[in-house]
Amino acid sequence: MATKVLIVEDEEQIARFVELELRHEGYMTDKAVDGRTGLEKAESGEYDIVLLDIMLPELNGLEVLRRLRKTSEVPVILLTARDSVMDKVSGLDLGADDYVTKPFAIEELLARIRVALKKKGSQAKDEGGKLTWHELMVDPAAYSVTYGGAPIELSKREFDLLALLLTNRNIVLGRDTLLQKVCGYDYVGETNVIDVYIRYLRSKIDERFGVHMIQTVRGVGYVIKDE
Secondary structure (H helix, E strand, O other): OOOEEEEEOOOHHHHHHHHHHHHHOOOEEEEEOOHHHHHHHHOOOOOOEEEEEOOOOOOOHHHHHHHHOOOOOOOEEEEEOOOOHHHHHHHHHOOOOEEEEOOOOHHHHHHHHHHHHHHHHOOOEOOOOOEEEOOEEEEOOOOEEEEOOEEOOOOHHHHHHHHHHHHOOOOOEEHHHHHHHHHOOOOOOOOOHHHHHHHHHHHHHHHHHOOOOEEEEOOOEEEEOOO
16 A cells, blocks of 8 residues: 655645655655644544644644644654754654755655655664664663673763664754754754764774764764664
């Protein structure tokens, strides 16, 4: 059965463009032009993924997402004309799986849809709430990290950064997003602090165990992939 996508977008030209491209790729689509209708449709459970604009009439996209996450874990990709770090962080905090800033190339959107659907089918968390990657095991409840049973000592920020990357596996997270999520919204300090913590993690995990876990996406940020 074809994947069904809900497009919640009040700009008719954008909605129609995305709809045509998705149908061309074999997706089934449905549309809503305001937040309230979009929320009702998304809560129905009929859709495999939701493309959600932030600037919507009646209910804005972030409020739609907040309410939707009370009842559903359907993947949500935010579409926003506002390239603000705070908008992106707010969306991720509310449970968005990803975001795309307008104007966007349709190839980028299609790629992010594929990643979100793949993530839905293969969650990083196991039944015990642990985060895994190959032989790496991160236990948030016990605040412990092991690789093949060998313990790894991490600082709080190193641990939080690793857990964030694992929770968003296969999704590239920008340095600004990582900085705000790991160091706090009001962090004041060196802007390359995330790069420093990435180096620490690589020395403690990648180099120690001979793996290539944390990948750099040049000019964007970092990602941990399933492969």
